[in-house]
Amino acid sequence: MSKLLTISPSPHVHTSDSVNKIMYRVLLALLPALVWSVFMFGLDAVRVTLLAVVSCMAFEYLIQRFIMKEVPKITDGSAALTGILLAFNVPASIPSWIIITGALVAIGVGKLSFGGLGNNPFNPALVGRVFLLISFPVQMTSWPVSQHAAVDALTTATPLGILKEGVKSGQPVSALMDSLPSGMDLLYGNMSGSMGEISALLLLLGFGYMLWKKVITFHIPVFVLGTIFVFQGILWMVNPENFIEPVFHLLTGGAMLGAIYMATDMVTSPMTHRGQFIYAAGIGVITVLIRNFGAYPEGISFAILIMNGFTPLINSYVKPKRFGGTN
Amino acid sequence: MLKTFKLGGVHPAENKLSADKAIEKLALPKSVFIPIAQHIGAPAQALVKKGDQVKVGQLIAQAGGFVSANIHSSVSGTVKKVDMAPDASGYPKQGIFIDVEGDEWMESIHTGDDLVTDFQADSKAIIDKINVAGVVGLGGATFPTHVKLMPPQGMKAEMLIINGVECEPYLTSDHRLMLEKGSEIMVGIRLLMCALQVNKAYVGIENNKKDAIAHLRNLVSADSSIEVVPLKVKYPQGGEKQLIKAVTGREVPSGALPIAVGAVVSNVGTAFAVYEAVQKNKPLIERVVTITGKSVKKPSNFLVRVGTPVQDLVDAAGGLPEDTGKIISGGPMMGKAIASLEVPVTKGTSGITIMPAPEAKREVMKSCIRCGRCVTVCPMGLEPYYLMTVSDKQIWDKAETNRVMDCIECGSCSYTCPADRPLLDYIRLGKGKVGQIIRSRKK
Numbered sequence A: 001m002s003k004l005l006t007i008s009p010s011p012h013v014h015t016s017d018s019v020n021k022i023m024y025r026v027l028l029a030l031l032p033a034l035v036w037s038v039f040m041f042g043l044d045a046v047r048v049t050l051l052a053v054v055s056c057m058a059f060e061y062l063i064q065r066f067i068m069k070e071v072p073k074i075t076d077g078s079a080a081l082t083g084i085l086l087a088f089n090v091p092a093s094i095p096s097w098i099i100i101t102g103a104l105v106a107i108g109v110g111k112l113s114f115g116g117l118g119n120n121p122f123n124p125a126l127v128g129r130v131f132l133l134i135s136f137p138v139q140m141t142s143w144p145v146s147q148h149a150a151v152d153a154l155t156t157a158t159p160l161g162i163l164k165e166g167v168k169s170g171q172p173v174s175a176l177m178d179s180l181p182s183g184m185d186l187l188y189g190n191m192s193g194s195m196g197e198i199s200a201l202l203l204l205l206g207f208g209y210m211l212w213k214k215v216i217t218f219h220i221p222v223f224v225l226g227t228i229f230v231f232q233g234i235l236w237m238v239n240p241e242n243f244i245e246p247v248f249h250l251l252t253g254g255a256m257l258g259a260i261y262m263a264t265d266m267v268t269s270p271m272t273h274r275g276q277f278i279y280a281a282g283i284g285v286i287t288v289l290i291r292n293f294g295a296y297p298e299g300i301s302f303a304i305l306i307m308n309g310f311t312p313l314i315n316s317y318v319k320p321k322r323f324g325g326t327n
Numbered sequence B: 001m002l003k004t005f006k007l008g009g010v011h012p013a014e015n016k017l018s019a020d021k022a023i024e025k026l027a028l029p030k031s032v033f034i035p036i037a038q039h040i041g042a043p044a045q046a047l048v049k050k051g052d053q054v055k056v057g058q059l060i061a062q063a064g065g066f067v068s069a070n071i072h073s074s075v076s077g078t079v080k081k082v083d084m085a086p087d088a089s090g091y092p093k094q095g096i097f098i099d100v101e102g103d104e105w106m107e108s109i110h111t112g113d114d115l116v117t118d119f120q121a122d123s124k125a126i127i128d129k130i131n132v133a134g135v136v137g138l139g140g141a142t143f144p145t146h147v148k149l150m151p152p153q154g155m156k157a158e159m160l161i162i163n164g165v166e167c168e169p170y171l172t173s174d175h176r177l178m179l180e181k182g183s184e185i186m187v188g189i190r191l192l193m194c195a196l197q198v199n200k201a202y203v204g205i206e207n208n209k210k211d212a213i214a215h216l217r218n219l220v221s222a223d224s225s226i227e228v229v230p231l232k233v234k235y236p237q238g239g240e241k242q243l244i245k246a247v248t249g250r251e252v253p254s255g256a257l258p259i260a261v262g263a264v265v266s267n268v269g270t271a272f273a274v275y276e277a278v279q280k281n282k283p284l285i286e287r288v289v290t291i292t293g294k295s296v297k298k299p300s301n302f303l304v305r306v307g308t309p310v311q312d313l314v315d316a317a318g319g320l321p322e323d324t325g326k327i328i329s330g331g332p333m334m335g336k337a338i339a340s341l342e343v344p345v346t347k348g349t350s351g352i353t354i355m356p357a358p359e360a361k362r363e364v365m366k367s368c369i370r371c372g373r374c375v376t377v378c379p380m381g382l383e384p385y386y387l388m389t390v391s392d393k394q395i396w397d398k399a400e401t402n403r404v405m406d407c408i409e410c411g412s413c414s415y416t417c418p419a420d421r422p423l424l425d426y427i428r429l430g431k432g433k434v435g436q437i438i439r440s441r442k443k
Helices: A017-042 A042-066 A078-088 A096-114 A123-135 A159-168 A173-179 A183-188 A199-211 A217-240 A246-251 A254-262 A274-295 A298-318 B124-134 B173-180 B182-196 B211-220 B240-248 B268-279 B310-316 B373-377 B384-391 B398-401 B412-416 B423-443
Strands: B023-025 B031-035 B060-061 B077-086 B090-100 B159-162 B200-206 B226-231 B263-267 B285-293 B300-305 B324-329 B336-338 B351-356
Touching: A017 A042, A017 A199, A017 A254, A042 A096, A078 A096, A078 A123, A078 A254, A096 A123, A096 B285, A123 A246, A123 A298, A123 B300, A159 A173, A183 A199, A183 A246, A199 A254, A217 A246, A217 A254, A217 A274, A246 A254, A254 A274, A254 A298, A274 A298, B023 B173, B031 B077, B077 B268, B124 B182, B124 B268, B159 B173, B159 B182, B159 B240, B159 B268, B159 B384, B173 B182, B173 B211, B173 B285, B182 B200, B182 B211, B182 B226, B182 B263, B182 B268, B200 B211, B200 B240, B211 B226, B226 B240, B240 B263, B263 B268, B268 B285, B300 B310, B310 B351, B373 B384, B384 B398, B384 B423, B398 B423, B412 B423
Parallel strands: B023 B300, B159 B200, B159 B263, B200 B226, B285 B351
Antiparallel strands: B031 B090, B077 B090, B285 B300, B324 B336, B324 B351
């Protein structure tokens, strides 16, 4: 027989799914929210997104090529995804040099210093974001007004910011309701905030797409949002004058963006559904604690990073249900 | 809701190309190579030597112990030599080469196609006949059937489960057998029930074989002791433990045999072989083999004599396709890639799958992105990514405590990994090493 045959162990077939497909599908799922932020914040949103994506990919290429001396893998889509998530987590008015610095920290420190895709303990985009928030607090919390808003101002406060300031100054929640956006505005995203976090509805649309394509499972987002809802709901029932009703917290800040797109980062979240439950509950609890009692109005970034840190521990102690076993 | 097993599982493309192809008798080969180890357990001892004349069905190698099986000649002719040659595993194995002359059967074998339903309800006599005929599990594991029918002291079988799942993609030999030899299989099932002294049998069939389900249901309509159970299509449902779970809801404990939960599992092919052994005095010398593949001209199901070279099957199916990249003995999930078409069909060969070159090559492995899909699909509830890591780093105690020995090697993890990581390759490595360590500890 003249033919050369391949000899390899079973299995001899493979799913058509791949890392690249997963990454590109998440990017696709984020597209509607990106379109919304361009609608809200105009060309600034395009500028920030492009800068973030291009510089993340460029830093990944340069570091892999010249420092790590390996074949650059920027086509796998993970650097682009980090870029888009970083852009989604900053105000659209952010100066260009700051977002480029954020990209360098996200890719260089958050991802490649640990060995690249799959080895980073913390979500790279959030590492970049938190670095920027702590280093450039003014620029990172100056929220541009939507180009469709009727008010004559350059910056405004986020709903969570208004709430935090109000409660801090001793006002009851009921007195603040007038200055907060209505339920419908919160749902489709007519408010100020980070670029990609404002439209809960479009972020949920992307979630539906990712579930349909089996990119992620429902577990982490549902557990995170469920925990926020339940914990905030308990606080609200105990003292409605100090704590706002729970749906407000689901629709504001980075709750949706964080729960659906950041907490679900595969590399930094637990492997088993049981572990994911613990992880997601932790994110929900810490988020509510920071939002209500912490110094910052928003805390889901910190919550995710803190639980990222627990992921290896969860993976080693929370085992899946074994077949024919008692645990 | 159709029944199925709970933990894990995947659904690869079914590709049952030969499902509507009736079983054909393959022409007699010119020569055969019959390995003396075609089963799990001790190899048989050859009884013939060069120059001996043999008939079809003649005992040519005697079982080499309790867990072993007789080997019979599948052809008539002259023994050319007793020598080593590679089988599907790729390793040279002892076997008997026979040049085929005519087709002369042993007189004791009933060769007619008539259905013989009556039998004496004598457990021991049935098991003896199965033993003498060299019947082994035809689902692939080739465990000697008579051993399975004699549970260890203190264990009692409550039920027989017949495996008609055929969850491997491409393969259709069991499917065709159920359609064409349903009545014989039913007699075989009754024989097995009698041998085990149980009064309940289930036949598990996946729902992609609706015609087989309907046909067998029709045949057992009057008999409430045999129940046909349609199952949701999910790989690896044909795994013994998964099938028991799907049909009865019971879980075989880690490290235990199915008998621990009162079940004995046999393949439909085995039930047919039992029928032929007991009712026709016919040893296991031929079986149904699917020859299939996307580029194969005529995907078919052939009745093939044991020892026939794979080449004969390939020729009968229209020759080896131009774009062949891999030839698999068995199906694509658990089959073995073979290096040569001279490899013989043995008792455990359920099919030959020919893969086109583009599908035959593995993708380059990428970094694990820790998506956890291998954990989700593992039907044994293991963590393949972790077992791969500890096997790679040779941390054998961790591999053992994380139950590497529970792995059934179904390949769902490697199949599903988006980073193309060869998880099962490493887990096999770990299993081998940990198995060695456990055995040396017992000494």
